[in-house]
Amino acid sequence: MLGRHGNNLFWMARYLERSENMARRIQAVLHHSLSREDEGREEWAEIIATSELAHLFEQKYDGFSMMNAINFLLRERQNLNSVITLITKSRQNGRAVRTSLTQEVWMSLNETWISSEALLRRPVNIHDLPIVLEEIIKGSSLFRGALYGTMLHNDIFNFLRLGTYVERADNTLRNVYSKYHRLLPTANVIGVSESQSQWEVMLRSLSAWRSLNWLKKGRIDPFSVADFLIFDQRMPRSINFCYYEVVSNLTDLARLYKKEYKSLDLARTLCCQLKKDRAKNIHRIDLRYFITEHIIKNNELGSIIADDFNLI
Amino acid sequence: MFDEMLSDQSHRGREPYRKLLSWLENQDLKKLSKKSKMAEELFRRVGITFNVYGNEDGEERLIPFDLIPRILALDEWQKLEKGIIQRVVAINAFLQDVYNGQEIIRAGIVPDELIYTNPAFLPQMCGFIPPGGVYTHVVGVDIIRTGIDEFFVLEDNARVPSGVSYMMENRSTMLHMFPELFTEHNVKPISNYPKELFNSLISCVKTDIPDPNVVVLTPGIFNSAYYEHSFLADEMGAELVQGTDMEISNGQVVIRTTSGTEKLDVIYRRVDDDFIDPLSFDSKSMLGTPGLFDAYRKGNIVLANAPGAGIADDKAIYSYMPEIIKFYTGETPLLDNIPTWKCSDAESLQYVLENLRELVVKEVHGSGGYGMLIGPAASKRELSSFARKLKSNPSKYVAQPTLALSTVPILTKSGLAPRHVDFRPFVLVSPDTIKVTPGGLTRVALKKGSLIVNSSQGGGTKDTWVLGV
Numbered sequence: 001m002l003g004r005h006g007n008n009l010f011w012m013a014r015y016l017e018r019s020e021n022m023a024r025r026i027q028a029v030l031h032h033s034l035s036r037e038d039e040g041r042e043e044w045a046e047i048i049a050t051s052e053l054a055h056l057f058e059q060k061y062d063g064f065s066m067m068n069a070i071n072f073l074l075r076e077r078q079n080l081n082s083v084i085t086l087i088t089k090s091r092q093n094g095r096a097v098r099t100s101l102t103q104e105v106w107m108s109l110n111e112t113w114i115s116s117e118a119l120l121r122r123p124v125n126i127h128d129l130p131i132v133l134e135e136i137i138k139g140s141s142l143f144r145g146a147l148y149g150t151m152l153h154n155d156i157f158n159f160l161r162l163g164t165y166v167e168r169a170d171n172t173l174r175n176v177y178s179k180y181h182r183l184l185p186t187a188n189v190i191g192v193s194e195s196q197s198q199w200e201v202m203l204r205s206l207s208a209w210r211s212l213n214w215l216k217k218g219r220i221d222p223f224s225v226a227d228f229l230i231f232d233q234r235m236p237r238s239i240n241f242c243y244y245e246v247v248s249n250l251t252d253l254a255r256l257y258k259k260e261y262k263s264l265d266l267a268r269t270l271c272c273q274l275k276k277d278r279a280k281n282i283h284r285i286d287l288r289y290f291i292t293e294h295i296i297k298n299n300e301l302g303s304i305i306a307d308d309f310n311l312i
Numbered sequence: 313m314f315d316e317m318l319s320d321q322s323h324r325g326r327e328p329y330r331k332l333l334s335w336l337e338n339q340d341l342k343k344l345s346k347k348s349k350m351a352e353e354l355f356r357r358v359g360i361t362f363n364v365y366g367n368e369d370g371e372e373r374l375i376p377f378d379l380i381p382r383i384l385a386l387d388e389w390q391k392l393e394k395g396i397i398q399r400v401v402a403i404n405a406f407l408q409d410v411y412n413g414q415e416i417i418r419a420g421i422v423p424d425e426l427i428y429t430n431p432a433f434l435p436q437m438c439g440f441i442p443p444g445g446v447y448t449h450v451v452g453v454d455i456i457r458t459g460i461d462e463f464f465v466l467e468d469n470a471r472v473p474s475g476v477s478y479m480m481e482n483r484s485t486m487l488h489m490f491p492e493l494f495t496e497h498n499v500k501p502i503s504n505y506p507k508e509l510f511n512s513l514i515s516c517v518k519t520d521i522p523d524p525n526v527v528v529l530t531p532g533i534f535n536s537a538y539y540e541h542s543f544l545a546d547e548m549g550a551e552l553v554q555g556t557d558m559e560i561s562n563g564q565v566v567i568r569t570t571s572g573t574e575k576l577d578v579i580y581r582r583v584d585d586d587f588i589d590p591l592s593f594d595s596k597s598m599l600g601t602p603g604l605f606d607a608y609r610k611g612n613i614v615l616a617n618a619p620g621a622g623i624a625d626d627k628a629i630y631s632y633m634p635e636i637i638k639f640y641t642g643e644t645p646l647l648d649n650i651p652t653w654k655c656s657d658a659e660s661l662q663y664v665l666e667n668l669r670e671l672v673v674k675e676v677h678g679s680g681g682y683g684m685l686i687g688p689a690a691s692k693r694e695l696s697s698f699a700r701k702l703k704s705n706p707s708k709y710v711a712q713p714t715l716a717l718s719t720v721p722i723l724t725k726s727g728l729a730p731r732h733v734d735f736r737p738f739v740l741v742s743p744d745t746i747k748v749t750p751g752g753l754t755r756v757a758l759k760k761g762s763l764i765v766n767s768s769q770g771g772g773t774k775d776t777w778v779l780g781v
Contacts, residue, residue: 002557006570095359096533099546103358110359155570257571309570312556 003310005097006159010311012093013163016109019086020140021171021205026073026083027133028204032197033066043201044069046178051081067126074132075120083136087116100156104146112139155256158249159309165249166302169242173298175202176229177291182222199225206237223282231278239294240278243271246301253309263304270297314459314718315730316382328383328779331496336380336728344723348379351485360481362767363536376772377482378722379489382733382754383497389778392463392737393748395647396453398637400739400746403470403624405640407447410623411437421635430629431677432622434585436592440609442618444516444743449580449616450509451739452476452753455647457718464650464715465633466734470625471617472582475753476738477540480505480547482775483751498780500750506547508740508747513578515742516614524577526550527567529558531583531599536768541582548580555583560603565613578614585619593619627676627710628654650715656707664711665702668695671711672763673702686763688714717763720774722756732757734765735776750778 025047033040041064048057048069056078061068076082091113098106116139119132151157179202182195203209203225212220212228232238250264277285305311313319317329325333352374355361361372384392409416410427417424427433452473454466483502487494510526517524528550530541545552557567558576566573586594592605607613623629629636631652637645653660653671664671673685685698702709719730737752754774755765765771 001570002551002553003568003570004554004557005551092533095538095542098359098542099552106359107357111357114356159570253570259571310568311570312568 001100001155001159003312005100006155006309007306007311008093008097009100009156009159010163010305012090012097012109013160014167015086015090015093016112016140016143017164017167018081018171019083019090020137021168022073022081022083022086023133023136023140024207025175025205026070027130027137028201030066030070030129030133031204032201039066041066047073050174050178051079053079053081067123070129071123074124084116084120087113087136087139102146102150104150105143108139108143108146112136112143115139155253158252158256159311161249162246162305165242165245166298166305168237169239169246169298170295172206172229172237172239172242173291173295175206176226177288177295178202180287180291195222196220203229208235208237211235226287227282231274240271240274243267243274247271250305261308263301263308266297266301266304270294270301313716313730314457314462316457316718316720316733317380318721318730319460328385328388332381332383332493335493335496341723341727344379345725347489348377348723351377351379351489354485355481360477360539362539363534375478375767376758377485378756378758378772378774379486380721380723380728381486381493381775381777382720382735383777383779385779386781389750392455392647393750395463395465395645396737396739396748397746398641398643398646399453399465399468399633400448400451400741402633402637402640403451403468404445404447404741406636407470407618407621407624408441408445409640411620412439412441416636416639419639421639422629422632426628426632427623430623430626432585432620432626434593434620434623436605436609437618437620442516442608443518443611443614446516446616446741446743447618447621448624449512449516449741450476451741452736453739455735455737456650456715457733457735458715459718462648464648466650467627467630468625468633469736471622472584473736473738474537474540474582475736475755476505477543478773479738479749479751479753479776480543482753482773486775497777500778500780502749502751505738505749506544508749509544509580510548510550512740512742512747513580513614513616515744516616517577518611521577525575526578526580527553527576529553529555529579529581529583531587535582537582544580550580553579555587555597555599555601555604558601558604560601560607563607563610563612565601565604565607576613578616580616585622588615588619627652627674628656631710650712653711655702655709655711660711661702661706664709665699668699668702670714672714673698673709673711675708676710677708682768686714689763714763720754720756722758722772722774729760731760732763732765733774751776 029040029043032043044066048054057072060072060076072079074083077085079085091109094101094106094109116136119135124132147160179198182198199220200209203212206229208228216224228235230239233240233244235241247267250261250267254261254264317325320326324330355374355377361374363372406416416422417427448470450473452469452475454469455463456466457463479502513526514524526548528541528545530538530552532554542552551567553567558565559568561573565576567576581588583599587597587599589602589604590597590600591602608615631654633649634645653664655661655664669687671687675683717732717734720733721728722731733754733756735752735754738749740747754776756772756774757763757765758770758772
């Protein structure tokens with residue numbers, strides 16, 4: 001496979017995953033904001049700030065309103081992390097490698113792009129918002145289904161999965177980072193109900209709220225949230241799950257190409273590190289340091305993968 | 313005006329169309345229009361689109377597809393096929409001669425300044441014969457019809473002819489939507505084209521290479537024909553590469569893959585000569601691969617089509633085609649050229665200026681229907697401003713009479729309506745055979761009365777049937 005095609009596959013999956021994460025986060029925050037007098041101003045500002053886009057937002061809009069924030073995150077083309085920009089970039093990468101994709105995978109991506117373009121052509125109003133978000137998330141699910149159901153599980157597949165899991169790990173890490181102070185033992189002091197609703201937003205944007213609630217029989221505490229999102233191997237958006245998938249896909253590639261790779265070494269190290277940390281009591285982990293460290297390492301993993309496989 | 317379906321005194325339509333006509337009589341117009349919409353929807357979902365240049369957001373458009381097929385009877389096709397093969401033989405002989413012995417210049421048939429001052433002439437190709445002796449592996453010959461037995465060659469496309477994916481997709485759309493029509497008609501299949509293209513490409517590789525590695529070279533996703541590039545790569549099972557994916561290693565062309573480098577044997581290139589190799593051609597090109605042309609001259613790679621092939625399809629050379637055919641084949645041309653006035657010639661220019669209203673004027677080096685004037689359709693102001701352009705730079709233009717292109721009906725909201733068409737069959741050249749795929753791309757002007765069929769100017773396409781018996 002061409003190195004450039006490996007790169008296109010990796011980024012096609014990354015951008016699509018990122019767009020899905022963004023849509024899920026908007027969905028979760030919307031849910032939270034609708035029952036608040038200030039329209040969840042703090043939460044929206046936080047999303048805009050984590051993408052370092054506050055400046056652009058102020059340029060584009062007169063002032064804050066929930067719908068301004070949502071339209072900015074969904075359909076502003078100058079916003080490099082808006083859903084429409086990400087889907088467009090994903091599809092552009094896909095179009096460059098359409099000979100590597102099955103017709104079904106390509107069509108699911110192309111159709112997601114066509115329908116997003118149509119849904120987001122004009123500013124979205126609150127009335128249509130739930131359906132628009134659902135449609136966008138459904139597009140990602142269709143893509144995943146077509147991917148597993150129709151593609152050969154070969155190196156093409158491996159590069160796609162690598163893109164997905166490197167991006168997903170990053171997203172979960174950043175979500176936890178933005179709420180780490182709510183997960184600290186002192187959280188109780190800030191106010192139980194306020195913290196609760198904050199975890200709920202985060203869990204919902206990782207579509208983890210129901211599963212954790214079910215596992216814990218309705219008794220969720222900050223430690224169980226952190227433990228679930230970082231270590232739980234059953235949870236498809238946990239850090240552990242993502243690392244495990246990265247190791248597994250890199251192992252496939254190393255076997256196929258009969259070579260040893262630095263990226264595989266690093267991914268294995270990260271997995272081991274996580275195992276060791278889990279053995280410790282979660283109370284004793286410096287969460288802020290831990291998360292920052294992993295964001296950096298995961299980032300590094302992405303660039304080493306690119307070096308190892310000539311992804312240019 | 314000749315209509316290929318209806319110009320027949322019996323009122324039952326011309327012979328090749330009779331079965332189709334009786335089928336059409338039993339169809340519900342609304343249902344057909346619905347099917348037409350379905351086809352369009354399918355094209356968009358599959359991404360069969362082309363990019364429009366000069367459009368800022370790089371919008372992708374559909375080429376409108378018309379459901380009514382264009383039909384050629386077997387004897388009509390065989391006549392065309394013979395004429396096309398004769399022409400393509402001459403084109404290849406001409407190219408080999410122009411870049412080697414130049415007998416045609418010495419014989420005084422083609423003036424030397426027309427070759428040497430021509431930007432399509434590549435001195436880098438002189439004294440070199442491409443692998444297998446083939447210059448134009450793929451040719452598209454544009455043909456127009458004006459009457460029952462009147463076919464003319466409008467132009468030859470010997471560089472990187474495009475459109476073949478539309479020929480293929482149009483057919484598969486028709487098969488999908490109207491399978492019953494194909495049980496009633498004996499339509500010659502075209503589905504072998506990619507396989508035959510592949511075979512003709514590898515037939516030029518040295519015989520000691522067991523499984524030649526073929527790639528399709530594209531300028532990238534923003535090129536107007538990108539869909540076609542990916543389609544052909546897909547159908548041939550070839551890698552779709554860009555110039556930056558390749559490099560030269562020990563005189564061989566290799567691609568960089570995820571597991572190292574891999575040697576190439578054939579490049580079916582869909583980029584223009586200028587952009588192949590910045591060391592030999594346009595040094596500013598970002599699309600090329602430095603050193604590729606050297607590897608080519610060493611015989612280490614097949615490039616299809618050969619660089620410099622454009623000198624054979626140039627609009628200035630076109631007017632010499634009848635003599636070129638006679639010179640190399642010793643035969644009379646089977647297909648006619650359209651009479652052409654070269655504006656570089658003072659007398660011709662005078663004639664063209666006096667008769668601008670009746671003529672079509674084209675840029676010698678233009679393509680895609682850009683920058684041309686259609687006299688009968690132009691306003692007074694357009695005519696006078698074009699006359700000024702002509703006078704200031706006459707050698708840039710050639711002129712031809714406005715021919716009454718044949719029509720074939722298209723499906724409109726109010727039923728069938730005649731529209732002008734042209735025709736581009738595709739020719740594959742191997743060292744020992746020349747094959748013309750029985751079919752081709754029929755382009756149709758969708759606007760009533762319009763003669764411009766180019767997709768970039770709002771033209772559409774039709775499936776083209778060659779009937780077996």
